[in-house]
Amino acid sequence: MTAEQYQGLNALSQPGEFTELDRFMFESWGYLVIPGVLSADQAQECLEAATRLHERAGTTGWAQVGRGFETEQSLDNLIDHPAVLPKVRALYGDRFILQSAWCTKQPAFGGLGGWHQDGSGAYDFKQLAYPIPLLQLRASYLLTDQSLPRMGNMEMIPGSHRAQVPLPADIRRDKADLPIGHVICAPAGSVLLFHNAVWHRTYIHDGDYDRYTAHYIYSPPWVRFSDRFTNDKDYLERTTPVRRYLAGEYERPDAPFGAGYPATVFDDESK
Structure with missing residues (x-):
């Protein structure tokens, strides 16, 4: 069975609440697909913002640009999007940060990427435990149409987050x-x-246009940022308390993540 034939199966969820079925699908496959999070106009606005980021950075070929939420309001609005944040909170509780936010571009007529797991180049997450713990929960906003195969889609291996053996080296090579x-x-x-x-x-991406995706990566509060060394002070002054909290900006008067860690700033107490 080819990848194109297999794409009919989807772990489909709905925006908002993390349901019992969501949890079962996420634990079983390792991912969920949430249609209809952004309207057509909102997706277009975010696409234009992502394009500006890459134009300012002068990127060529496959590329990613981080921390776009600091300069683009439409991208800032995605940090705590009500269609996604309840699911993040259900998986992490209320103490987590936005470790990074990358806008990625796959160029027109782009080829296959390499098979990989997300993690740290400095320390492979599989060394921590089996199963590999949830240290980076990625919410990927599709900013260009990927409703058919060969449109720069993501290809996943369902349930592979539970595999006790690595993907064979020749497959990766x-x-x-x-x-x-x-x-x-x-x-x-x-x-x-x-x-x-x-x-x-x-x-694979067969289209004659660049494909854009905005990735928002949430982590436990002790994981270091990967798209920035520090938060932009001007951004922190103008953004909302929740987004400032998720940016990981707080005082540490005694010890990292000890008594100085702030109480949650979310308006409700649900997880």
């Missing part, structure tokens, strides 16, 4: 196809929420 590869097909404005340990790659 050759960027080879797998009979269980699942090409995620969803329109612009959808969100792919996934566990760092799921094996995945960027799929």
Whole structure:
């Protein structure tokens, strides 16, 4: 079975509440697909913002630009989007940070990416425990249409976050196809929420336009930022208390994440 044929299966969720079915699907497959998070106009606004980021950075080819939320309001609005944040809170509780936010560009007629798990180049997450713990929960906002295969989709291996053995080296070296590869097909404005340990790659992009995705990565509060060394002070002054909290900006009067860690700033007490 080809990746194109397999794409009909989807761990489909709804915006907002993290349901019991969501939890079962996420634990089983390692990811959820949430259609309809952004309207067409909102997705277009975010796409234009992502394009500006790359134009200012002068990127070429496949590239990613971080911390766009500091300068683009439409991207700032995604940090605590009500369609996604309840699911993040259900998985982490109320103490977590936005570790990074990357706008990625796959160029027109882009080829296959390499199979990988998310993590740290300095320390492989699989050294921590089995199963690999949830240390980076990624919410990927699709800013260009990916409703059919070969549109720069993400390809996932369902349930691979629980695998006790690595993906074979020759598969990774050759960027080879797998009979269980699942090409995620969803329109612009959808969100792919996934566990760092799921094996995945960027799929082929046949279009004559650049493909953009905005990735928001949430982590426990002691994980270091990966798209910035510090938060921009001007941004912190003008953003909301919740977003400032998620940016990880707080005092540490005694010890890191000890008594100085602030109480939650969320308006409700639900997880």
